[in-house]
Amino acid sequence: MLTAAVRVLAAAALSLQSPASVPVRDQQQWVLDALNVGQAWTVTKGKGVTVAVIDGGVDPKLKELRGKVTTGPDMSLSSVERAARPGAHGTAMAALIAGTGAEEGLIGVAPDARILSVPLEVTEQPADGSIEPQPAPRPDGDSGLESPLARGLRYAANHGAKVVSMSIGGYGPLKSEREAVSYALSKGVVLVAAAGNDGQTRYAQTNGTSYWNFPAGYPGVIGVGAVDKQGRRAAFSSDNLSVLVAAPGVGVPVARLGGGYQPAEGTSPAAALVAGVAALIKARHPGMPPERVAQALSSSARGRPAAGYDDKTGFGVVDAGAALNAADRLATAKPGPDVSDDLHFGQGVDSPVPSRPGPEPWRLWLFGGAALVALVTFSGAVMALNQRRR
Template sequence: MRIPAAALFALAAITMGSWWPTSRNHGGVPSSEELAEAARANPVTLLVDFRDDVSDAALAVNSYLEEPISRFSSNDRLYRIRFRTAEEAEAAAHKLRQDPMVESVDHDVQVSLFPDEVASGPVESPECAREGKVDTAARSFPDDPCFHYQWHLHQVGLPAAWKLGQGDGVLVAIIDTGVSRVPDLQAARLVPGFNFVADNEKADDDHGHGTHVAGTIAQVTNNARGVAGIAFRAALMPLKVLSAQGSGSMGAIAQAIRFAADHGAHVINMSLGGPFPVTPVRRAIEYAHRKGVLVVAAAGNDGRGRVSYPARYPNVVAVAATQWDESTTFYSNWGKEIDIAAPGGNIRVDQNGDGKPDGILQNTLLPGGKGDGYLWFMGTSMAAPHVAGIAALVMGAGVTRPDVVEKVLLDTARKPKSVAFDGHDDHYGAGIADAQAALNKAQRSRGAATLGLGVALALLGLGLIAVALVSRRR
């Protein structure tokens, strides 16, 4: 039975409409200068991505000694090859790029935590470690005793947004230094991840950065202890790519992105980066995007007009950092690739006069690995998880396509108090992320999409009835 074309057109028009945006493109094409800089950064080591169908036998006879990035190299064929001199590496790179078995050749540049993250000194808040006394008659939400120091959550529309959603059913992958179950994360939902540094399943933190990032996204909230997190009903997947010294390889990051996409992550947060592009990372981001994953990354802390990689790539939400007064911070990178801004903090000032530094407060490991504490950090590394957390809230509200989630985030971002601009700003992107506005729009849009689908199905039903009547008359 043939369905009337008008009915099919109505179904397509109503269910897609303006709510089905096209993918945003940062550009992200590396310049010849960037490629030359990458070669100078690590002149004797190549990152080679062979075709997935290349056999072990073919690799064994190619005259190179391939070093696996991790156990997953046996599947994705991503390897590191070391040479004695830069000249040998360059000659091999030229030869490998002509090889039909090879998809890409890059210099294996290292990635690290951005400068100024902890250099100015995290400041511990011992009073947050004490569990609050819960008076059920006068209990407020949330009851975390140091929530009042988290000015940064108020800046993005909390706690009002929690009335609309709390991130239920969403999985956020944290590609970082790992995540440890510090006291305020004991009851958090953690799923198995992977350690790409040690090549094993133990993805605990041995630095503190990743645990701090995890807390901003999904710290256990309303537990009469410590502080709060944005999407506290979301689950976390720790993917360790950075060592205890805060450094790692771009190859590991590429594999971690694919791992997250293949193991059910809805959002990926990357609070790390560097100045150099690497093809396998870009392709891994494209792969994750095709599988429905929203990728969020920090813009970088160099205080210059050049957004870092991977935030610079297409299909990544690049996040700049604000401080208490809603100005962008002295360290936050800027440029046309900036999509949105969120609190990154500034521990050098106390603008709100609460007697504490204006950093981002979370429960994490103490420097040196001696216990845990409630520490203020600053950086675009701290800004990115605010956006990842809000994205988890939006996805928990039923909006799941990454392009659509990003559109919600950008459309609802608010303009800062003291800066006026229309459209896009190189320092703020669309503006400061607003969880409450984003959830309101998500719920309205989801309702409209549901209504549209219902109307479309009704029209389709009428079309089928019309066909039946015509057929009966014949």
């Protein structure tokens, strides 16, 4: 039986409220600076791009999202299409992506983008590691039923989404989700997901790596880890090879359902922020395939690990301005020359023809000479013995 509930990664916002005397735009400035969003905005703010938020429902009445949210059917139940109520988590993530900053409110990374809310029933998990999830394999989907996430991905791909943000996750891959991921990628949709908040679990501390969360673990999905204000990996952020890049995920101001703001932590806000940067790239280059968008994000990241990559922050922290520059270069790069069927390795000088197998000539002469000397010596000895007998 497929479960309708999906675990929200990261999202429990801290209960501590932000000081009312500090405008939210000032509170979030460090996040925008960390992502170098200001430089990117001189080129584009995401106009013409729809970002699907597969999460809890999004509040279309929030002042930062007013007039820019389209809501799809609730994907939690396959047989009944019912309207989903707005949720705190989905609303917060949508505002991080495309908040307009109306009335001096929170502004998203791609403020001119639109939001397609694809609601799922979600259960929140604190990001501070106080509740340690026990990994349990999910159904493999061989029953023929699609998971709610798989339905959501197909719906988003078929209804104009160019980017999909998924701050959700569960343990174990599903066949229906793998197929839905492939379907969305084939339609040019960029998929971004939170890597998870299992960095402080007993398993991670014992084994030096975290359980993989899905959809972040599916090939082609951009998995996002979380860093703090200093650009250091957040202790709760999952560390495994699903992490491609990282973004701020500690003390990130988010919009509250019904109004107001509060800080949040987790890989959820980090993934939403990267989805916003992906929207900027798609606005600049609408036809750029998902793998090139991922390449632009990863090749231009700041704070790259000493080895070039690690499983904690991936290739580093996303830089929106640099990512757009990288996307420009990728978009204008000339394709490599076509290779005919009989030239599998392209043009070039042929390697020398290998010599025929067998002993080398000088070894043969050496062996022959030694054998001749031995034969002469032996013959001489025989002749000397014969003379003595006579």
